[in-house]
Amino acid sequence: MGTRSNILFNPAARDAFLDACRALDTQLSPVTASQAYGAIRAAVPNFRMRGTDQQLSYYDLFVIWHAASMENRLSVGNSAHSGPIFLPWHRHFMLLLEQWMQQVLGDDDYGLPYWDWAADGELPAAQQFRTQLFSAGFIGEARGSVFSGPLGEMRTRLRGTRFWDGTRWASVVESGPALRIQRDAGNDIATLPDQSDVRRAFDQPEYDVPPYTAGVQHGHRNLLEGWAPAGDAPALHNRVHVWVGGDMGPGTSPNDPIFFLNHCNVDRIWEAWMDDKGRRYRPAAGEAPTGHALDAVMFTLIGPARRPSGVLDVSEQYTYDSLDVF
Amino acid sequence: MKEHGESGGAPERRAAYAKLDEGLDGLEVRATFEEQAHHGHDQTSARSVRTVSHCGHTIEVVTTYEFKIDGKPVSGHFEVNDAGKVHCHDLPNYAFTSALELAKRLADLIGDDKLVDQLNAATDDRSGGGHDGHGGHGGHSGHDSGGEG
Numbered sequence: 001m002g003t004r005s006n007i008l009f010n011p012a013a014r015d016a017f018l019d020a021c022r023a024l025d026t027q028l029s030p031v032t033a034s035q036a037y038g039a040i041r042a043a044v045p046n047f048r049m050r051g052t053d054q055q056l057s058y059y060d061l062f063v064i065w066h067a068a069s070m071e072n073r074l075s076v077g078n079s080a081h082s083g084p085i086f087l088p089w090h091r092h093f094m095l096l097l098e099q100w101m102q103q104v105l106g107d108d109d110y111g112l113p114y115w116d117w118a119a120d121g122e123l124p125a126a127q128q129f130r131t132q133l134f135s136a137g138f139i140g141e142a143r144g145s146v147f148s149g150p151l152g153e154m155r156t157r158l159r160g161t162r163f164w165d166g167t168r169w170a171s172v173v174e175s176g177p178a179l180r181i182q183r184d185a186g187n188d189i190a191t192l193p194d195q196s197d198v199r200r201a202f203d204q205p206e207y208d209v210p211p212y213t214a215g216v217q218h219g220h221r222n223l224l225e226g227w228a229p230a231g232d233a234p235a236l237h238n239r240v241h242v243w244v245g246g247d248m249g250p251g252t253s254p255n256d257p258i259f260f261l262n263h264c265n266v267d268r269i270w271e272a273w274m275d276d277k278g279r280r281y282r283p284a285a286g287e288a289p290t291g292h293a294l295d296a297v298m299f300t301l302i303g304p305a306r307r308p309s310g311v312l313d314v315s316e317q318y319t320y321d322s323l324d325v326f
Numbered sequence: 327m328k329e330h331g332e333s334g335g336a337p338e339r340r341a342a343y344a345k346l347d348e349g350l351d352g353l354e355v356r357a358t359f360e361e362q363a364h365h366g367h368d369q370t371s372a373r374s375v376r377t378v379s380h381c382g383h384t385i386e387v388v389t390t391y392e393f394k395i396d397g398k399p400v401s402g403h404f405e406v407n408d409a410g411k412v413h414c415h416d417l418p419n420y421a422f423t424s425a426l427e428l429a430k431r432l433a434d435l436i437g438d439d440k441l442v443d444q445l446n447a448a449t450d451d452r453s454g455g456g457h458d459g460h461g462g463h464g465g466h467s468g469h470d471s472g473g474e475g
Contacts (some may be wrong), residue, residue, distance in 0.1 A: 030350050034445050043355035043471070050437075053444040058346065070418055073403065074360050081418055096344055103346050160416055161437030168370050168401040171416040174437045175445060215376075215408050226419065230409035233421045241419035250435060251418055296358040297470040303344035305356040 002098060002111030004264055005321040008132060013113045018139070018150035020101035020110075021257045025059040025154045027104075032056065033158070033175040040068045040301065047071040050163055051175035062097055063158045065301040067173050067251040072299055076289035079299035082214040084207070084282060084292040086225045087270045088308035089299065090263050095317060096303040097260065111318050114268050115261035117240050118326060121194035128192055128243075129185035139258055142185035151257060154181055160250025173252060181256050184245030192243050193226075193236045195326040201236060202273055202325060208282045212289055220273050224266060237266045271314075272323040279312045356471045372404035391425060395433050404428075 005013045033056055037049040047068050056064070069080035069089070077083035080090070094112060102110045120128050134142035136149045146152055155178035162169045201223035208219040214227040222228045226238030234242050240262045241248045247255040254260070274280070285295035294309050371392040378385045391412070393400035403415040411421035412428050416435070422428040 030347065031353060035353060037445050039353035040355055043357065043359070049445050050443045051441045051445055061350075068355070070415060072355075072357060072359070073415070078415070079357055099344050100346050159437070160435065162395075162400070162416075162432055162435045163437050164398060164439070168399045169395055169432070169436070170401050172437065174441065176438060176441050214405075214413070217408075227407065227421070230407050230411070233407070233409070233411065234419055238419035238421075249417060249420070249431075251416055253418075290360040291358045293358075297356055299355065299357040301353065301355055302349060 001316065002102070002109055002318040003321055004111040004268065004318055005113055007113035007115055007138070007261060010113060010321075013111065014138065016105055016107065016110055017101070017113050017257070017260075020105050021059065022150045022153050023104040024100060025057045027058055028055040029058045029061060031061060036061070036064050036301075040064070044068055044072045046073060048170055048172040049175060050172050052177075054157065054175060056157065058100060059154075060158055061302055062093070063156075063252050063254045064173065065299075066093065066254045067158070067160060068301065069299045070251045072291075074289060074291040076211070076213050076292060079291050082225070082227070083289065084212050084221055085296065085298065085308065087221055087267070088281070088306075088311045091267050091270075091311045091314065092298050092300070092306045094260060094263060094267065095306075095311070095314070098318065099303075112260060112264045114264035114320075115258070116265055116325075117192045117262065118195045118198045118265075121192035121197070125186065125190040134185065139261075140181070142183055143187070144183070146181040146183065146256075151181060154257070155179060156181060156247060156252075156255040158252050159247075159255070160252040182246035183248070183256065183258075186243060188245050189234070189239060189242050193239050197232075197236055198269060198326040201269065202276070204273075205277065206282070207273075207277075207280050212283060212292060220270070220277075224269055224273075237262065268320050268323065269325045271320060272325045274312065275323055281308055281312060285309070358470045369403075370399035370401050372402070374404065374406040376406060376408060378408075393425075393429050393432065395429065395436070400429070400432060402432075 007014045032053055034053045036056060040047045070078045072079040079085065098112050102108050115133065120131055129142040133139060140146040140148040140151045157175060157178050159174050161172055161174045163172045201220055204218060204220040204223055206219050208221040209216050214222065216222050217228045224236050226235040227233050241253060244258055247253060248259060281294050283293045285293055287293050295307050297305050297307060371390060374389045376387045389406045391404050405413045407413060407421055411423055412425045413421050414428055417431060
């Protein structure tokens with residue numbers, strides 16, 4: 001069983017994560033872009049791709065899986081975002097990545113690291129993108145192309161874009177030339193979430209509240225996802241995506257491994273909430289909205305499918321080194 | 327307060343462990359689908375309705391957006407939240423205070439028009455469907471596909 005730890009304080013977990021990202025990105029899977037596109041479009045007609053037919057890396061499969069999840073649009077949000085499913089779906093998503101990393105590392109006890117961004121959010125804005133995290137020994141440059149460290153060897157091949165299809169600027173995933181990871185930290189929005197923001201989400205007594213949309217102003221999920229409070233949005237998880245910028249912007253955001261450092265911390269905050277408030281989830285089995293209930297099958301492209309009920313207790317899968325989240 | 331398993335959260339056993347390459351030869355999406363799951367993707371205008379109760383009155387604010395870049399329409403699912411910020415599904419974490427800022431960001435996403443598109447030809451050959459075809463899954467009806475529970 002893996003232990004998930006703070007990337008800044010556990011050099012072994014940091015190095016293993018960087019090595020595993022590089023390994024999954026440089027090893028080509030047996031899946032081509034056209035095979036992945038065909039499989040997804042058979043189930044999600046909204047999903048659009050264009051560009052080169054190329055062999056995808058194992059890492060690319062997570063990129064396309066995430067992008068496709070957003071095109072399975074539901075009456076509330078989509079099959080991974082803007083509704084109650086947000087937290088269990090990303091836990092499900094990262095469980096497979098962690099298991100694949102364990103295999104490429106040959107270490108069954110490997111656990112993903114997390115980035116405690118709320119701690120950095122306590123720093124002055126000008127220092128937040130100049131921390132040790134954005135250095136050659138960690139994840140590389142905060143702005144522009146990532147050249148330094150192991151992630152400087154990674155390339156993106158799938159990118160969320162807009163394309164003129166003859167009638168409209170349509171949203172597509174483009175399969176194109178291999179490019180370096182791009183970041184633009186602190187330019188779109190100057191500051192990361194801070195510990196008072198985390199505390200506000202932690203103090204919510206309910207996991208989620210009807211009508212379970214991105215518009216609800218209470219509930220742990222919507223505050224942690226970052227749509228509420230409306231005047232402060234983007235907050236918490238969303239704010240980290242926007243603050244990092246670059247490849248973290250579109251639906252292909254797992255292109256940047258900082259995606260997983262962010263989501264591992266989001267998962268840690270949810271775990272801390274459940275540890276304190278109980279392993280409660282809403283909506284209950286069979287309840288609306290479709291695709292968000294406790295017994296909904298979570299959008300799965302690779303690996304075993306799961307339901308939220310199967311990921312509320314992950315004590316046999318992994319643990320965190322600390323649930324002190326603020 | 328610890329109410330372990332209140333909503334059915336039994337620990338998942340490691341039997342669900344997934345090996346690299348397992349299932350990759352027959353890639354297939356499994357999910358709970360919903361009927362009419364094509365909410366607004368191909369629309370080039372977007373209508374957003376916000377409602378609130380105030381002093382016994384029910385207030386409804388309807389906003390319609392139509393985005394154009396270089397005179398050409400932009401498709402997508404655009405929403406306005408209660409704070410008046412605008413959101414679009416392909417910038418999933420953003421909420422813009424100005425629709426103009428959203429439009430500028432969408433323009434930044436415009437891809438490489440010189441990229442040769444091999445994917446739609448290859449996929450259409452395999453599925454027998456057209457580029458905009460909705461082949462394959464048929465009518466979504468709130469059903470599950472392939473969940474192991």
